[in-house]
Amino acid sequence: MDTKDVTINANDFEYSFSVGTKFGQLSASETLAETLRNRLGLTGSKEACNEGACGCCTVIINGNAVTSCMTLTVDCDEKNITTIEGLANPETGELDPLQQAFLDRYAFQCGYCTPGIIMASKALLDKNPTPTDTEIKEALSGNFCRCISQYHVIEAVSDIAKGVQK
Amino acid sequence: MDPKDYKYIGKNVQRKDAKDIVTGKAVFLDDFTLPKMIFGRSLKSPYPHAFIKEIDVEEARNLKGVHAVLTYKDVSQDYKMGWPPQKPILSQKMLYVGDTVALVAAETIEIANEAIDLIKVEYEILPFVLDGLEALKDGAPQLYEEFDHNIVTPGYPPFQKDGAFWHLEIGDLEQGFNECAFIAEDTVSFDKKPAPLAPEPPGAIARYDGDENYTVWATSQSGYILKIINSSVIPNSDLTVKTFNVGGSYGNKQSLTVPVMSAVLLSKVTDRPVRFFQTKVEQMTAYETRLGSQVKAKIGMDKDGIVRAVKADWTVDTGAFCNATQGQVGVGIGEAQLVMAKCKNWDLDTNIVVTNKQPAGIVRGYGGQELNSCLSLLIGRTMKAGNFDPVEVYKKNYVSDGDEYFWRDGRKWKAHSIDYTEAIEISAEKFKWTEKWKGWGTPTWTSEDGNIVRGVGCGIIGNADVGEDNTEAYVRVSPDLFGSKAHVIMQTNITESGMGQRSNLAKMVAEVMNVPYEQVQITDPDTMQNPTGFGLCGSRGTITYGRAVSNAAVDARRQLFELAEPYLEVPPEAMQLENYGVVTKSRPGKFVSWKQLIPPDLTITGYGKHTENFSTPNFFMVFLEVEVNKQTGQVKVVHMLGGTDAGQVIDPATLEMQCHGGIGSASLDTALFEEHIIDPATGRPLTYNMLEYKWRTFNEFPTFDTVMLSSQFDTFMFKALGVGEIAGAAAASATMQAISNAIGVEVAEYPATPNVIFKALGKM
Ligand code: FES
Ligand code: FES
Numbered sequence: 007m008d009t010k011d012v013t014i015n016a017n018d019f020e021y022s023f024s025v026g027t028k029f030g031q032l033s034a035s036e037t038l039a040e041t042l043r044n045r046l047g048l049t050g051s052k053e054a055c056n057e058g059a060c061g062c063c064t065v066i067i068n069g070n071a072v073t074s075c076m077t078l079t080v081d082c083d084e085k086n087i088t089t090i091e092g093l094a095n096p097e098t099g100e101l102d103p104l105q106q107a108f109l110d111r112y113a114f115q116c117g118y119c120t121p122g123i124i125m126a127s128k129a130l131l132d133k134n135p136t137p138t139d140t141e142i143k144e145a146l147s148g149n150f151c152r153c154i155s156q157y158h159v160i161e162a163v164s165d166i167a168k169g170v171q172k
Numbered sequence: 173m174d175p176k177d178y179k180y181i182g183k184n185v186q187r188k189d190a191k192d193i194v195t196g197k198a199v200f201l202d203d204f205t206l207p208k209m210i211f212g213r214s215l216k217s218p219y220p221h222a223f224i225k226e227i228d229v230e231e232a233r234n235l236k237g238v239h240a241v242l243t244y245k246d247v248s249q250d251y252k253m254g255w256p257p258q259k260p261i262l263s264q265k266m267l268y269v270g271d272t273v274a275l276v277a278a279e280t281i282e283i284a285n286e287a288i289d290l291i292k293v294e295y296e297i298l299p300f301v302l303d304g305l306e307a308l309k310d311g312a313p314q315l316y317e318e319f320d321h322n323i324v325t326p327g328y329p330p331f332q333k334d335g336a337f338w339h340l341e342i343g344d345l346e347q348g349f350n351e352c353a354f355i356a357e358d359t360v361s362f363d364k365k366p367a368p369l370a371p372e373p374p375g376a377i378a379r380y381d382g383d384e385n386y387t388v389w390a391t392s393q394s395g396y397i398l399k400i401i402n403s404s405v406i407p408n409s410d411l412t413v414k415t416f417n418v419g420g421s422y423g424n425k426q427s428l429t430v431p432v433m434s435a436v437l438l439s440k441v442t443d444r445p446v447r448f449f450q451t452k453v454e455q456m457t458a459y460e461t462r463l464g465s466q467v468k469a470k471i472g473m474d475k476d477g478i479v480r481a482v483k484a485d486w487t488v489d490t491g492a493f494c495n496a497t498q499g500q501v502g503v504g505i506g507e508a509q510l511v512m513a514k515c516k517n518w519d520l521d522t523n524i525v526v527t528n529k530q531p532a533g534i535v536r537g538y539g540g541q542e543l544n545s546c547l548s549l550l551i552g553r554t555m556k557a558g559n560f561d562p563v564e565v566y567k568k569n570y571v572s573d574g575d576e577y578f579w580r581d582g583r584k585w586k587a588h589s590i591d592y593t594e595a596i597e598i599s600a601e602k603f604k605w606t607e608k609w610k611g612w613g614t615p616t617w618t619s620e621d622g623n624i625v626r627g628v629g630c631g632i633i634g635n636a637d638v639g640e641d642n643t644e645a646y647v648r649v650s651p652d653l654f655g656s657k658a659h660v661i662m663q664t665n666i667t668e669s670g671m672g673q674r675s676n677l678a679k680m681v682a683e684v685m686n687v688p689y690e691q692v693q694i695t696d697p698d699t700m701q702n703p704t705g706f707g708l709c710g711s712r713g714t715i716t717y718g719r720a721v722s723n724a725a726v727d728a729r730r731q732l733f734e735l736a737e738p739y740l741e742v743p744p745e746a747m748q749l750e751n752y753g754v755v756t757k758s759r760p761g762k763f764v765s766w767k768q769l770i771p772p773d774l775t776i777t778g779y780g781k782h783t784e785n786f787s788t789p790n791f792f793m794v795f796l797e798v799e800v801n802k803q804t805g806q807v808k809v810v811h812m813l814g815g816t817d818a819g820q821v822i823d824p825a826t827l828e829m830q831c832h833g834g835i836g837s838a839s840l841d842t843a844l845f846e847e848h849i850i851d852p853a854t855g856r857p858l859t860y861n862m863l864e865y866k867w868r869t870f871n872e873f874p875t876f877d878t879v880m881l882s883s884q885f886d887t888f889m890f891k892a893l894g895v896g897e898i899a900g901a902a903a904a905s906a907t908m909q910a911i912s913n914a915i916g917v918e919v920a921e922y923p924a925t926p927n928v929i930f931k932a933l934g935k936m
Pocket of ligand 2: 114115116117118119120150151152153154155371419420670
């Protein structure tokens with residue numbers, strides 16, 4: 007690839023990188039997970055498996071839930087990326103209702119999978135605001151949670167789907 | 173305190189780190205970095221047993237950005253990992269696929285990986301052994317010179333101060349069997365060494381602090397256990413261990429010996445902080461798995477359904493190295509006695525065996541689960557022979573107040589205060605056991621075409637480790653600089669790895685000090701700055717830390733009462749804490765604030781401790797219903813119930829999630845599909861990543877009910893005991909029982925994959 011710039015919009019902030027092999031440049035093989043975590047300090051989403059299997063690194067790109075460990079940053083030029091850090095209201099700090107539902111339903115244990123699960127659920131709800139439990143489970147079937155918080159996660163997402171206010 | 177006065181105990185309270193977790197702010201080790209930190213990687217053995225004939229690291233060393241390349245030639249062969257110290261950190265002999273050949277530290281992870289590729293090695297490939305019983309045979313490949321027939325020396329001094337404990341021999345076995353009407357005898361294996369598979373991979377950052385002192389930041393659920401287990405590796409070393417939130421452990425991320433010692437060595441030679449993480453593939457192929465178990469046993473039951481005699485030989489496959497597996501064996505022996513607590517005649521012998529597989533280590537269930545998964549199938553056979561209802565048998569045999577047993581310290585303990593009869597009965601009732609139970613080998617339901625059948629099963633387990641290890645805490649009362657409130661600081665070493673216990677302990681202190689939960693703070697987990705605490709491993713946290721912090725709070729309260737005497741002019745018994753001050757109980761009364769009592773800028777510090785005690789075993793019972801498709805051999809769990817009595821429940825939501833957790837971390841699904849499959853020709857794991865290794869996805873969960881009783885057991889001030897660890901420990905054997913009942917033929921091979929089902933049905 008020729009040297010060029012890549013511009014991504016992460017949580018409503020624009021970042022431009024020059025692509026190349028020199029120190030500090032963004033290499034063509036750098037994953038979005040690496041860029042977000044190591045360059046932008048957005049460490050909320052996790053790199054757990056680095057092979058697209060666990061969903062811990064899930065972020066939203068142009069409305070779709072995507073595993074950032076399997077996405078090259080150079081392929082994200084001009085794209086809008088939302089990470090877990092971008093969900094709460096930046097001015098008031100008020101949580102997204104989905105985050106609040108995760109609190110109300112105790113929908114995590116160790117929390118390592120949680121940012122990825124919240125982002126996958128968020129992308130689902132943005133497209134389909136009233137998913138059934140089966141649709142929620144399908145949408146999350148790529149997210150690994152070994153502590154077994156699934157039961158509470160489904161309650162939390164389903165609260166939003168059903169418009170339950172706590 | 174009267175439970176009805178509790179403000180926080182027994183109620184759901186938002187975890188202190190909850191908001192950080194849902195916003196991505198919570199810090200895990202991978203999110204942390206140190207100035208001048210460099211990156212460590214290792215070259216791993218492609219062979220299960222091999223000798224390094226030649227190794228050339230010149231090119232790797234000369235690569236720009238490489239700070240160190242280490243092989244066995246550069247490191248003392250006396251730096252041995254494990255107990256007894258056995259395995260050099262870097263050795264000339266490779267004992268498993270994934271064993272460390274060389275260590276590299278470099279400016280970036282990419283340079284480190286490049287350097288790894290430049291190392292040239294010539295191996296002499298040696299014959300290998302992958303099976304525990306095979307490894308015991310004459311002529312089997314020997315892994316260590318000092319372990320004759322691959323048998324690891326028994327005994328782990330920190331656990332067994334009176335000497336090694338590995339063989340339970342009590343009563344009169346012959347006499348015992350004579351009293352039995354039903355006897356089952358067989359060899360059962362639970363040896364597929366499934367992966368606990370914490371989402372966060374194992375990792376550590378080490379910094380060399382001079383002499384043999386190191387600071388280690390690790391993904392460990394217990395910094396103190398990491399410290400004691402790894403302190404025997406480098407003579408005279410001292411590790412200070414700090415942790416962050418831990419991304420799942422399930423007991424598996426405690427000592428972290430390989431990543432920690434790799435980072436430690438590299439930090440010393442480079443004098444730079446070195447970060448050493450395993451990749452997911454390395455975690456799955458080279459990190460610690462569950463123990464392998466092969467149990468040859470004979471169990472006898474009398475005509476009333478009481479187990480009267482147990483003879484068993486338990487072969488424990490610890491993989492290529494033994495890192496205090498002795499503790500797990502001790503607990504396994506203990507837990508077997510809890511399930512068959514009325515039995516007075518035992519000969520339960522054990523051998524820990526090394527094989528050329530990735531090491532086995534600590535996993536939720538801790539030896540007891542592995543042994544239970546085998547012995548329960550034989551208990552089941554005696555029940556079947558006597559046509560007993562398993563719930564009734566388990567109820568009669570399970571430990572209760574006054575029963576005696578030997579625990580992993582080799583000492584005899586007597587159960588105190590606990591009785592789980594009610595929990596068993598209520599759980600069975602909620603599951604509708606009597607309605608569903610149709611007898612041994614009889615399905616609860618059969619489809620019209622006869623192809624699909626359902627069956628029920630149950631399993632029981634308990635662990636007395638909930639009182640294990642001495643623990644200390646300080647509780648400091650620190651009046652706010654401005655205003656009239658105060659903060660109460662719990663100084664205690666406890667890492668959050670998902671159980672919510674840091675917050676639960678704050679609830680206890682808030683109750684004693686009568687302050688809002690929000691005003692109670694906890695120090696960061698750190699072995700130097702906090703008093704002794706073994707972390708939450710083994711569900712011990714509720715009792716051990718619970719007693720330590722509540723005693724510390726009571727001690728702080730006592731000091732405040734003493735200071736208040738001149739002001740209130742009543743004895744301490746007539747005082748109570750209220751509104752950041754001390755008041756008289758009689759109303760209208762007097763008030764003096766903590767701020768007035770405590771000299772400016774100083775604090776009141778209370779001290780509390782727990783001393784080890786194995787007298788209150790916990791309890792968990794699993795009931796489940798499976799559906800088997802006889803055409804496809806597929807089994808699925810359709811409904812499950814976890815029942816327990818946790819003593820006083822501290823936080824219902826987190827306890828419920830601990831119950832759910834029994835499905836994960838190589839528990840329930842070790843009966844269905846979780847296993848490491850190793851290529852017998854090469855010794856390499858074929859289940860090397862999360863795509864090949866089977867795990868349960870979001871859309872495959874059974875419905876789940878819980879029963880959580882809240883008895884007031886005499887454990888400590890808050891009458892609680894921990895229970896989470898064992899939530900899934902009896903699930904595998906319960907599943908086997910349910911499958912056998914569904915298809916009418918006994919299945920005793922873990923996991924019950926379609927092949928196993930077809931074999932049982934005579935279709936293969
Ligand atoms: S880390 Fe990206 S899917 Fe697992
Ligand atoms: S909460 Fe720990 S893996 Fe999901």
